[in-house]
Amino acid sequence: xxxxxxxxxxxxxxxxxxxxxxxxxxxxxxxxxxxxxxxxxxxxxxxxxxxxxxxxxxxxxxxxxxxxxxxxxxxxxxxxxxxxxxxxxxxxxxxxxxxxxxxxxxxxxxxxxxxxxxxxxxxxxxxxxxxxxxxxxxxxxxxxxxxxxxxxxxxxxxxxxxxxxxxxxxxxxxxxxxxxxxxxxxxxxxxxxxxxxxxxxxxxxxxxxxxxxxxxxxxxxxxxxxxxxxxxxxxxxxxxxxxxxxxxxxxxxxxxxxxxxxxxxxxxxxxxxxxxxxxxxxxxxxxxxxxxxxxxxxxxxxxxxxxxxxxxxxxxxxxxxxxxxxxxxxxxxxxxxxxxxxxxxxxxxxxxxxxxxxxxxxxxxxxxxxxxxxxxxxxxxxxxxxxxxxxxxxxxxxxxxxxxxxxxxxxxxxxxxxxxxxxxxxxxxxxxxxxxxxxxxxxxxxxxxxxxxxxxxxxxxxxxxxxxxxxxxxxxxxxxxxxxxxxxxxxxxxxxxxxxxxxxxxxxxxxxxxxxxxxxxxxxxxxxxxxxxxxxxxxxxxxxxxxxxxxxxxxxxxxxxxxxxxxxxxxxxxxxxxxxxxxxxxxxxxxxxxxxxxxxxxxxxxxxxxxxxxxxxxxxxxxxxxxxxxxxxxxxxxxxxxxxxxxxxxxxxxxxxxxxxxxxxxxxxxxxxxxxxxxxxxxxxxxxxxxxxxxxxxxxxxxxxxxxxxxxxxxxxxxxxxxxxxxxxxxxxxxxxx
Ligand code: ADP
Ligand code: ZN
Numbered sequence: 001x002x003x004x005x006x007x008x009x010x011x012x013x014x015x016x017x018x019x020x021x022x023x024x025x026x027x028x029x030x031x032x033x034x035x036x037x038x039x040x041x042x043x044x045x046x047x048x049x050x051x052x053x054x055x056x057x058x059x060x061x062x063x064x065x066x067x068x069x070x071x072x073x074x075x076x077x078x079x080x081x082x083x084x085x086x087x088x089x090x091x092x093x094x095x096x097x098x099x100x101x102x103x104x105x106x107x108x109x110x111x112x113x114x115x116x117x118x119x120x121x122x123x124x125x126x127x128x129x130x131x132x133x134x135x136x137x138x139x140x141x142x143x144x145x146x147x148x149x150x151x152x153x154x155x156x157x158x159x160x161x162x163x164x165x166x167x168x169x170x171x172x173x174x175x176x177x178x179x180x181x182x183x184x185x186x187x188x189x190x191x192x193x194x195x196x197x198x199x200x201x202x203x204x205x206x207x208x209x210x211x212x213x214x215x216x217x218x219x220x221x222x223x224x225x226x227x228x229x230x231x232x233x234x235x236x237x238x239x240x241x242x243x244x245x246x247x248x249x250x251x252x253x254x255x256x257x258x259x260x261x262x263x264x265x266x267x268x269x270x271x272x273x274x275x276x277x278x279x280x281x282x283x284x285x286x287x288x289x290x291x292x293x294x295x296x297x298x299x300x301x302x303x304x305x306x307x308x309x310x311x312x313x314x315x316x317x318x319x320x321x322x323x324x325x326x327x328x329x330x331x332x333x334x335x336x337x338x339x340x341x342x343x344x345x346x347x348x349x350x351x352x353x354x355x356x357x358x359x360x361x362x363x364x365x366x367x368x369x370x371x372x373x374x375x376x377x378x379x380x381x382x383x384x385x386x387x388x389x390x391x392x393x394x395x396x397x398x399x400x401x402x403x404x405x406x407x408x409x410x411x412x413x414x415x416x417x418x419x420x421x422x423x424x425x426x427x428x429x430x431x432x433x434x435x436x437x438x439x440x441x442x443x444x445x446x447x448x449x450x451x452x453x454x455x456x457x458x459x460x461x462x463x464x465x466x467x468x469x470x471x472x473x474x475x476x477x478x479x480x481x482x483x484x485x486x487x488x489x490x491x492x493x494x495x496x497x498x499x500x501x502x503x504x505x506x507x508x509x510x511x512x513x514x515x516x517x518x519x520x521x522x523x524x525x526x527x528x529x530x531x532x533x534x535x536x537x538x539x540x541x542x543x544x545x546x547x548x549x550x551x552x553x554x555x556x557x558x559x560x561x562x563x564x565x566x567x568x569x570x571x572x573x574x575x576x577x578x579x580x581x582x583x584x585x586x587x588x589x590x591x592x593x594x595x596x597x598x599x600x601x602x603x604x605x606x607x608x609x610x611x612x613x614x615x616x617x618x619x620x621x622x623x624x625x626x627x628x629x630x631x632x633x634x635x636x637x638x639x640x641x642x643x644x645x646x647x648x649x650x651x652x653x654x655x656x657x658x659x660x661x662x663x664x665x666x667x668x669x670x671x672x673x674x675x676x677x678x679x680x681x682x683x684x685x686x687x688x689x690x691x692x693x694x695x696x697x698x699x700x701x702x703x704x705x706x707x708x709x710x711x712x713x714x715x716x717x718x719x720x721x722x723x724x725x726x727x728x729x730x731x732x733x734x735x736x737x738x
Contacts (some may be wrong), residue, residue, distance in 0.1 A: 001706060008484065012037035014061025014070060016141040017046055020054045020105040028101065032060040032072040041081035043386075043605035044116060054115060056105065065447040079114055082151055085354050092354070093347055098710060098730045099340045107315045107340055111296035112289045112527060116188075123155035123186045126171060129179025138175055141165040145181070147266075147529060149279055153192075155186060160288045189294040191303030193278035201242055201275060202656050206281070208236045211382040212243035218380075219247040219323060219356040226359040228366055231384025234557075235591035237362045238268075240384065242275055242324050242498075244360060245306060249276075253322025253357075254299070257304045257315055258344060260331035262286050263531050263551065265551040270307055276306070283309030283316065311336060311344030314351060321357050324348045328362035329370060330586055333394045335735040343733060345370070365586040368579075369642040371628050393603030394564065394595040396620050398611040411499050416565045416605055417511055423563045424515055424544045428600065429547045431565040432504060433553075433591045437521050440496030441505045443470065443481070447490035452482075458690040464523070465502050471523075475692045500548050504567065508545055514539060518543035520552050537717055553707035562602050564595045571605040573615060578640055579735070581615045585627055588619050639702065641733060645709050648734035649699040650686060653726045656695040659683075662728070663697045666719055672716035678703035 002015055006316055016028040016040060038044060042057045052074060061070075082454050105477040126145045134142070144165045148154060163171045170576040175181040211229060218225045231237045241257075248255045255270075259265055262284050273279045281295045281304040298304040300317040309335055314324070326334065326345050334344040345361065346369075352359035352468070360371050374381040378572045382549060411415045412420075412432070418432040452461045454472035461470035461479070468477040484491050496503065501521045508517055518538050522531070538546055541560050546552065572584035587605065595602025608616055618627035636643040649666070653659040663683025670680045682699035689696055703709045713730060 009040040009060065010037055010735065011040070011057065013067050014065045015057050015073070016061060017044060017055040017061045017073065018058045018101045018105055019046060019048055021048060022103045022106070023102070024119075027581060029063050030059045030070060031455060032067050032070040033483050034076060037074060038076050039081055041083065041278070043077040043079040043081065043114070045077060046652040052207075053224070054105075054109060056087070058087070063106065077115055080297070080319075082108075082315065082317065089354050090315075092350060092639045093340075093342055095710060096350075097340055097342050097575075097732055098713060099342075103340055106316070107589060109296075110315070111293045111314060113293045114296065119315060120187055121157065123157060123184050124161050124176070124181050124491060125153070125155040126151040126185070126613075127179050127182035131180045132178070135171075137167040137171045138180075140165055141175055141181065143173055147532075147597055149273075150268075152279060154288075154291050154294075154374050155184065156288065158292055162291060164288070167427070169215035169262040170395055177204055177697050178307075184520075185710035186288075188257040189297045191298055191301075192281050192305065195249055195278055195305045197246040197276065199275060199277055202239055202247065204239065204243075204388075204411070205236065207384050207386065208240045211237075211240040214380060215241060215244035215358070215360060216247045219244055219251060222251070222322075222356060224353045224356050225380065226352065226361065226373075226378070227380040227382060228370055229360050229362040229382050229384075230366055231362075232364045235364075235384035235592065236388065237259060237384060237501050239270070240382075241327075241360050241362060242272070243273075244325070244358065248323040248358075251322055251578075253320045254302070254304070254318050255323040255325070256316075256318070256321060257306070257308045257325045257327065258311060258334070258335045260328045261312065261551070263535070264556075265308055266532055271310065278279060280304070280308050280634065283307055285310065291693065294550060307414040314344055314347055316678070318355070321355050322404060322596050323358050323360070324352050324443070325360045325362060327362045329363045330365055332365040332735055334581070337736070341729070341731045341734075343735070345374055346733070363498055365624070366629055368628065372632060372642045375632075377599065391513050392491055394592050394604045396436060396592055396604045396615065396622065397607050398604065398620055399567075399607045400611050401607050403608075410502060411567050411607075412507055412565075413607055416607060418511070419563060419603070419605060420565065422546070423514065427560075428563070429538070429541070429544060429558060429561040430550060430560075430565065431548060431591070431594060432508065432565050433500050433548055434499060434567040435587065436498075436500045436505055436552050437464075437473070437523050437549055438471065438500035439465040440498055442497040443494055444486035444497050445490060446489060446493040446495050448488035450485055450487035452486065452494070456690070456693045458688055462500065462604055463496055468524075474688055483690075499567070501549055505547050508547060512545060515544040516542065517545045517547065520546060520548035522549065527718060537678055550587060550591075555586070556594070561594055562600050563605040564592050564602070566591065566604065566606045569608040569616060570610055570613075573613060578635075578646075581631060584615055585619055589624075592619075639704070642705075644705055645703045646708065646731075646734060647703075647709060647713060648726065649682075649701065650731070651699075651726060651728050652694040653685065653699045653724070654694055655725075656697075658724065658726055659695050659697040662720065662726055663699055663723075666716070669719060670716060671701075671718075672712050676703060676707040676709065676712045678707060678709065678719055 006419045009473055011033045013033055014030050017031050018028045021530050038057050040057055044055050045052050046055045071297055090108055094101055094104045094125055113677050128543040136485055158169050161172050176183045229237050245255045253627050283295050329345050336342050345479050373379045399415050406413055423430045442460050448549055454461055454477055457472055457474040458472045459472055461472055464471050470481055505519050572580055592604035595604055651659045651662050667680050679702045680699055683697045684700040686696035
């Protein structure tokens with residue numbers, strides 16, 4: 001596979017194999033080598049109990065094994081073997097996050113059919129025939145092909161294409177007959193088209209050129225390095241780091257660009273294709289199974305030069321990765337909050353250091369962690385100080401809600417309404433930002449005060465009129481809105497309290513009856529495709545007013561948008577969360593950055609009841625360094641991240657006493673933590689005290705910055721085995737505290 005296998009150890013007797021299972025199994029097992037032996041790193045199939053599972057040859061068999069008594073490796077798979085750097089990366093991520101290797105391996109092999117041998121199959125792509133008159137079903141097939149890059153995009157199997165288009169296989173076959181869709185025999189996994197790094201980029205501004213030069217020098221060094229690339233939205237960060245991608249390709253190494261949001265990949269991929277003459281590989285949950293397998297293999301074999309994807313792309317088996325870009329590095333979606341609890345931003349830096357790769361962390365509003373690392377000199381820092389071209393950063397002003405005349409159940413102040421009206425009349429767009437999905441966050445009974453909650457969680461149900469149901473944002477449970485109160489049985493007394501985007505949309509329709517309104521909220525769209533269509537509609541001027549949750553903060557470009565109204569600037573300040581101030585600062589600045597990207601100056605208006613709050617003042621004054629310094633000072637004094645370390649422990653059980661009991665035992669017997677100077681807080685019921693019928697109890701461990709936290713946690717937790725239906729999860733560097 002293009003690699004010198006003579007460097008790898010070879011085993012013909014026994015070998016330790018790390019296996020991929022969901023069972024808790026924190027060790028590697030020794031197997032008898034297969035007929036003909038196996039190399040270090042080979043992917044193999046082994047028996048485990050009654051089943052066959054995939055594994056990786058991890059090392060020589062344990063000493064003193066009796067080969068005749070071992071079960072044998074079933075076969076070596078036709079997959080490029082795991083590289084030593086990958087094995088090291090998995091080991092270190094596992095050690096850092098306290099995750100057993102069998103779970104780490106699952107992350108590293110998230111492609112179906114890896115065990116199947118390469119073969120041929122029929123695939124379907126856009127053909128050259130003229131469509132003529134189309135039925136709806138046929139048009140949908142062509143839409144799907146178009147949306148995936150048309151003739152230049154990936155090919156689909158019959159099943160995939162039919163499913164994505166929501167048509168039967170015979171519809172696709174019909175299109176093949178008329179020549180509109182082409183049917184081809186193709187090897188299962190084809191290399192991606194070559195990307196031309198010599199194609200010239202845009203002429204860079206002096207600022208951009210300086211940034212690109214720093215990044216290029218890093219790539220040239222062939223060594224590890226991390227750089228914070230900071231610049232407001234629209235300052236041309238992407239253009240600057242594309243130069244680094246080009247330099248990386250010129251060195252014959254691979255590049256990975258991580259994006260926080262799947263909805264952003266389509267336009268980013270188009271931009272990259274424009275620059276390098278062909279589409280890169282794409283990796284996220286919306287990519288078909290066949291394509292994922294292709295990406296996985298081609299990344300391993302070098303048949304994919306650039307991958308654009310979500311955080312899990314970090315675990316692809318790159319042959320030689322030279323650059324990892326983490327775009328919008330502050331985004332909280334980089335923290336995986338289910339399964340292996342890792343931060344893709346931090347693990348990108350780890351992977352870069354293991355692979356002698358450059359890491360670029362790009363953001364308009366970096367996380368305090370990254371800002372502090374740059375301050376401390378661990379990362380380089382490059383700033384783009386102006387917006388590219390004409391556009392300027394919007395002016396920011398507060399609307400003091402204490403002085404506004406606004407009836408209850410209304411959220412758009414007269415001042416904001418007047419400003420919006422002016423923009424619409426001038427043919428511009430305005431955005432109302434409210435970070436709350438659904439119609440109303442609370443449904444309350446006017447007769448008895450009962451609030452409708454989820455039956456399985458300790459959370460209130462959120463009304464979604466669009467779905468005509470109440471939804472639990474914790475577990476996803478839904479139920480119809482009842483006519484009578486479930487508590488006092490009074491009829492027709494249930495009333496919504498507080499606004500969500502859907503309710504705001506009603507108010508907007510009343511206040512601006514003439515305006516064309518578009519709502520952007522992740523749950524309102526059945527598919528990424530529908531969301532993309534809405535985004536394109538807005539970008540092309542098909543709406544006067546946009547109502548959006550935080551998805552509007554993420555990098556979309558709306559050239560006609562000149563006014564942003566933040567409905568509730570105080571919303572994020574209420575939480576007890578360590579990062580409440582930082583998040584509010586980032587989110588509001590990001591949203592405000594949506595205004596005025598064209599040649600008209602933008603304005604952001606913040607509705608607030610506390611215009612004197614330090615965070616609101618920092619946002620308004622635009623004094624970012626000042627904000628970070630103040631925030632850093634407070635965190636340093638409190639000994640919390642990034643100046644101290646935290647680990648969250650969540651214990652869950654159907655039985656509250658059992659969960660509390662375990663928490664108390666752990667808190668009482670914490671000598672392993674005392675030894676490193678760490679403190680334990682709790683146990684306490686978690687802020688969301690019940691999820692899916694399980695009670696949740698939290699402990700928080702706080703340790704000095706340089707303490708060996710993981711080792712101490714391991715010792716501490718190993719003393720108290722879990723009994724019955726109790727589960728315990730450890731979240732190192734927790735981002736949220738629910
Ligand atoms: P950011 O990543 O900081 O948000 P982008 O790189 O996306 O900024 O640039 C913002 C806009 O300006 C994009 O539409 C981009 O095509 C354009 N742009 C950026 N740099 C240049 C340049 N040097 N020449 C022409 N257009 C540019
Ligand atoms: Zn629930």
